[in-house]
Amino acid sequence: MRLVFAGTPEVAVPALDALIASDRHEVVAVVTRPDAPAGRGRRLVASPVAERAEEAGIEVLKPAKPGDPEFLARLREIAPDCCPVVAYGALLPQSALDIPAEGWVNLHFSLLPAWRGAAPVQHAVLAGDEVTGASTFQIEKGLDSGPVFGVLTEEIRPTDTAGDLLTRLAFAGAGLLAATMDGIQDGTLHAVPQPAEGVSLAPKIEVEDARVDWAAPALRVERVVRGCAPSPGAWTLFRGERLKLMATASVGPDADLHLAPGELAVTKKAVYVGTGSHAVELLWVQPQGKKPMKGADWARGVRIEAGEVIGE
Numbered sequence: 001m002r003l004v005f006a007g008t009p010e011v012a013v014p015a016l017d018a019l020i021a022s023d024r025h026e027v028v029a030v031v032t033r034p035d036a037p038a039g040r041g042r043r044l045v046a047s048p049v050a051e052r053a054e055e056a057g058i059e060v061l062k063p064a065k066p067g068d069p070e071f072l073a074r075l076r077e078i079a080p081d082c083c084p085v086v087a088y089g090a091l092l093p094q095s096a097l098d099i100p101a102e103g104w105v106n107l108h109f110s111l112l113p114a115w116r117g118a119a120p121v122q123h124a125v126l127a128g129d130e131v132t133g134a135s136t137f138q139i140e141k142g143l144d145s146g147p148v149f150g151v152l153t154e155e156i157r158p159t160d161t162a163g164d165l166l167t168r169l170a171f172a173g174a175g176l177l178a179a180t181m182d183g184i185q186d187g188t189l190h191a192v193p194q195p196a197e198g199v200s201l202a203p204k205i206e207v208e209d210a211r212v213d214w215a216a217p218a219l220r221v222e223r224v225v226r227g228c229a230p231s232p233g234a235w236t237l238f239r240g241e242r243l244k245l246m247a248t249a250s251v252g253p254d255a256d257l258h259l260a261p262g263e264l265a266v267t268k269k270a271v272y273v274g275t276g277s278h279a280v281e282l283l284w285v286q287p288q289g290k291k292p293m294k295g296a297d298w299a300r301g302v303r304i305e306a307g308e309v310i311g312e
Helices: 010-021 048-055 069-078 120-126 162-186 218-227 295-302
Strands: 002-007 026-031 036-038 043-045 059-061 083-086 104-108 131-138 148-155 234-238 241-250 264-266 271-273 280-287
Touching: 002 010, 002 048, 002 069, 010 026, 010 048, 010 083, 010 162, 026 048, 026 069, 048 059, 059 069, 083 162, 104 162, 120 131, 120 162, 120 218, 131 162, 148 162, 218 241, 218 280, 264 295, 271 295, 280 295
Parallel strands: 002 026, 002 083, 026 059, 083 104
Antiparallel strands: 036 043, 104 131, 131 148, 234 241, 241 280, 264 271, 271 280
């Protein structure tokens, strides 16, 4: 089939690579978000998908909105059979959905209908799910509600961050998307409507959502740190400045540490914080304006006083 691939971030690149490598399909163009400012200089930078497509000599389309008349006209000229999508980042109007004969097929990183929305992997970790996966489905007007072509499952390991899990799903999902394209071409794969039960929503994780509540149980604190890593990053306040929490470890309810929520305790090799249940160790942190560092190194540098607290 003639394919126009739509995607933007790094997590979409493995799927694009899988389709480029396929001897059954031709990626004739790529659709991605416009160049965006990045870095301290805030210079405009092309998306990872745009960079990969340009390396491969593939036409790149960067509409401000996928409903722009110029973009729709070019898409009709290209006449794709199908448009596979991975994390494109913009809502597709019906005028765009109607152009390819086989529609637009999205690779979504959850077992639909669970975790429909922009941040399925983060929410799966935050909720303490033990298993997640990826689904390919036909895009329709509703939010991730279209009929499903195929799924794969992936175990969520106890120490997985959202970034760890998303990386594994990106590579496993690339194979699923390529297989879905094969099945559509062969006429052997037919989408099945999603069940009405089991729907859950996964909206974008905002910065305030990543703020740690030390009155919550240690298990919740640990899930927030893992679920918000690497982005937007769990955080708290210390002496009025933001402190990013990159990795924590529960010390267990049997440890001889009795700390109030947010109370700090420092030893020669570690720094601990009280929660609503038992303490957690700060393994890696990032003070505002500085590089990541071990929690114990940070604690020595700031000279934590007895009884000092973190957060509010």
